[in-house]
Amino acid sequence: MAEATVRLVVNGSQEDRDALDVVKESGIRFTLVGPLGNQRTPLLIDGQKMHAGLRSIVEYVEAQQQG
Amino acid sequence: MTKKTVLVCGQPGIAVRHCLRRVVESIPGAAHAVFLEDKMQEVSGREFRSAILDSCLREQYAIWGQGFEAAVTELRKQEKHPATFLSFHAVYHHPRTRDFYCPIDPRRLQRLEDRVKCVVVLVDDIFDIYSRLLQPNEIYHETSQQASVEGLFAGVGNLLEILQWRQHEIAASRWISMLLGVPLVVLATKHNVRTLARMATRRLDQLRLLYLSHPITSIRKQSARYPDFPGEVDEFARRVSRFDNVVLFEPAAIDEFGRFGRTERGLLKPSLTMRWSLSSAQHETIAPPLQAAPRADWCLDPQSAYASQKGAAQHEVHRLLRLLEDQIGVQVGSRDFTLVEQATSGVVAYRPYYPDILSSGAWQELDHNNAMRRLEGATRRKCLVVSVDDDYCRNRITKFFSRLQMYLDIPSEKTEQRLQELCARWLADGDILGGFRVDQDLHRTVERRLPEIEAALPNGYKFRKVAVTTPLGGTAQAIGRANRQEGFATVCRETLEDDIKSLVVQGGVYRPRLDSRASLLGEADALLKSVFGVKEAA
Numbered sequence: 180m181a182e183a184t185v186r187l188v189v190n191g192s193q194e195d196r197d198a199l200d201v202v203k204e205s206g207i208r209f210t211l212v213g214p215l216g217n218q219r220t221p222l223l224i225d226g227q228k229m230h231a232g233l234r235s236i237v238e239y240v241e242a243q244q245q246g
Numbered sequence: 247m248t249k250k251t252v253l254v255c256g257q258p259g260i261a262v263r264h265c266l267r268r269v270v271e272s273i274p275g276a277a278h279a280v281f282l283e284d285k286m287q288e289v290s291g292r293e294f295r296s297a298i299l300d301s302c303l304r305e306q307y308a309i310w311g312q313g314f315e316a317a318v319t320e321l322r323k324q325e326k327h328p329a330t331f332l333s334f335h336a337v338y339h340h341p342r343t344r345d346f347y348c349p350i351d352p353r354r355l356q357r358l359e360d361r362v363k364c365v366v367v368l369v370d371d372i373f374d375i376y377s378r379l380l381q382p383n384e385i386y387h388e389t390s391q392q393a394s395v396e397g398l399f400a401g402v403g404n405l406l407e408i409l410q411w412r413q414h415e416i417a418a419s420r421w422i423s424m425l426l427g428v429p430l431v432v433l434a435t436k437h438n439v440r441t442l443a444r445m446a447t448r449r450l451d452q453l454r455l456l457y458l459s460h461p462i463t464s465i466r467k468q469s470a471r472y473p474d475f476p477g478e479v480d481e482f483a484r485r486v487s488r489f490d491n492v493v494l495f496e497p498a499a500i501d502e503f504g505r506f507g508r509t510e511r512g513l514l515k516p517s518l519t520m521r522w523s524l525s526s527a528q529h530e531t532i533a534p535p536l537q538a539a540p541r542a543d544w545c546l547d548p549q550s551a552y553a554s555q556k557g558a559a560q561h562e563v564h565r566l567l568r569l570l571e572d573q574i575g576v577q578v579g580s581r582d583f584t585l586v587e588q589a590t591s592g593v594v595a596y597r598p599y600y601p602d603i604l605s606s607g608a609w610q611e612l613d614h615n616n617a618m619r620r621l622e623g624a625t626r627r628k629c630l631v632v633s634v635d636d637d638y639c640r641n642r643i644t645k646f647f648s649r650l651q652m653y654l655d656i657p658s659e660k661t662e663q664r665l666q667e668l669c670a671r672w673l674a675d676g677d678i679l680g681g682f683r684v685d686q687d688l689h690r691t692v693e694r695r696l697p698e699i700e701a702a703l704p705n706g707y708k709f710r711k712v713a714v715t716t717p718l719g720g721t722a723q724a725i726g727r728a729n730r731q732e733g734f735a736t737v738c739r740e741t742l743e744d745d746i747k748s749l750v751v752q753g754g755v756y757r758p759r760l761d762s763r764a765s766l767l768g769e770a771d772a773l774l775k776s777v778f779g780v781k782e783a784a
Contacts, residue, residue: 188606189648189652190648191647191648191649191650191651191652192651195652196652196710199652199712200712203712211740212609212745213604213645213648213745214603214604214644214645214648215603215604215605215606215609215745216461216463216464216603216604216605216606217463217464217467217605217606217607218606224613227617
């Protein structure tokens with residue numbers, strides 16, 4: 180199976196749950212990673228770019244949908 | 247011409263003269279070191295720090311050029327040696343203007359293109375650097391005499407400056423390496439002296455440059471629970487680097503993040519907790535042991551001013567140390583990625599799931615190694631994961647509960663706490679651990695333990711739509727049953743997915759069911775030989 184380029188790192192907190200919902204609803208194809216030790220906020224990795232925290236992930240998703 | 251000169255850069259406080267003396271002594275009669283700033287003093291007849299650095303930049307550039315010519319002349323005279331070092335600071339800091347600037351003349355430096363094999367920039371813990379720079383005749387000595395709270399504030403400012411200085415030195419060294427078309431190596435001086443000796447005396451393409459990845463932060467946070475793990479990692483590092491053609495980069499050779507002590511009220515204070523142990527004895531490291539300071543954290547409060555501070559001043563110190571800690575944290579990630587990049591043979595990950603969760607740092611380093619492998623195309627970059635099965639099974643249990651929390655519909659705080667307690671009980675239970683070992687057993691284990699899980703959940707619990715497909719119809723009871731069945735199936739399926747597996751494209755994952763560490767290390771030797779082609783000394 181070809182590897183999805185977008186990865187979402189989550190641990191199970193409310194912020195992680197919200198981030199998962201946002202990315203899932205956007206229809207973006209992604210791989211779920213985690214839990215990872217000491218990962219405090221959700222992290223979205225697209226190639227070499229990282230988006231940490233729900234707010235940044237929402238901005239990323241909005242940009243993808245507009246672009 | 248054979249390329250046999252290593253350019254060695256580093257900020258003041260690294261003790262580069264002592265470092266290179268130790269390296270040169272470790273390769274008897276075979277190496278010679280030239281110090282460009284010494285040559286600048288010789289050609290100008292002026293003392294470097296008090297006179298040359300204090301002059302205007304134009305004058306400094308001229309003296310740098312003359313010193314460089316004298317250094318090259320000496321290097322030519324030393325051609326009988328198989329290895330030579332040319333040492334200089336890539337960035338200067340003006341004592342009056344406090345300006346950072348690069349004194350290097352690129353046209354002159356380019357004449358060394360056929361002679362230089364690599365650029366090494368030496369780095370060290372900022373606390374050790376600062377301790378050296380607080381000594382008499384050094385740039386921050388005045389701060390060491392301040393007995394007031396302002397002295398503490400000034401100390402944090404100096405440490406921030408040292409951090410910034412290190413980044414400038416690395417950036418300028420990277421530029422030099424690009425100018426000369428040779429590799430850049432960032433090397434902590436707490437590595438074994440043979441690390442640099444091997445790079446100086448061997449052809450780089452015949453060496454195996456490896457990065458050792460392992461959990462650090464989670465272990466540091468619970469150091470009382472896992473006191474033996476750092477020693478175990480060190481033992482593994484010693485085993486890997488004893489191979490004759492290995493240069494091993496160890497991330498814990500710099501240890502600055504998360505080390506500040508705390509007051510009873512949880513405020514950061516100017517003291518340091520123990521650093522990660524070293525894999526090499528003090529007499530084997532590149533840098534000599536710190537002798538001038540009475541203790542490792544002396545530099546943070548040389549006049550013991552903190553003890554007499556009360557509320558407001560303590561809060562002020564806390565805020566400044568938090569700022570410093572943040573800046574240190576920013577550099578950790580970028581430095582570890584640089585170390586992965588320069589480890590052209592790849593990454594060895596040691597017990598990345600220890601104690602019960604995949605290390606965030608190890609995952610990101612393996613991911614970066616994989617990204618570099620894709621970027622480089624034809625590459626010898628590989629990856630070996632050396633673990634034990636119990637770590638892996640515990641990680642599965644942690645992942646199972648993490649996914650439950652992720653997918654259950656609005657768990658209350660109390661439910662979350664119950665799940666965490668249940669997770670802790672499962673992690674400590676050998677039988678349950680066994681049930682998570684084999685893929686085919688996992689579903690059965692979860693089914694068998696379902697009453698325990700459901701006892702921790704509220705009545706009528708259900709999984710969120712993100713984990714299940716929408717039911718088509720039927721009674722509420724039937725819909726609920728289908729939801730739970732599918733939810734647990736999703737959680738179990740994802741629990742079985744290994745986050746590391748996809749990153750190990752060339753190499754392998756080794757996680758035996760072993761109780762004996764000695765056997766694990768013995769087996770790892772054979773794998774290192776087969777994956778990376780490491781060789782025993784003849």
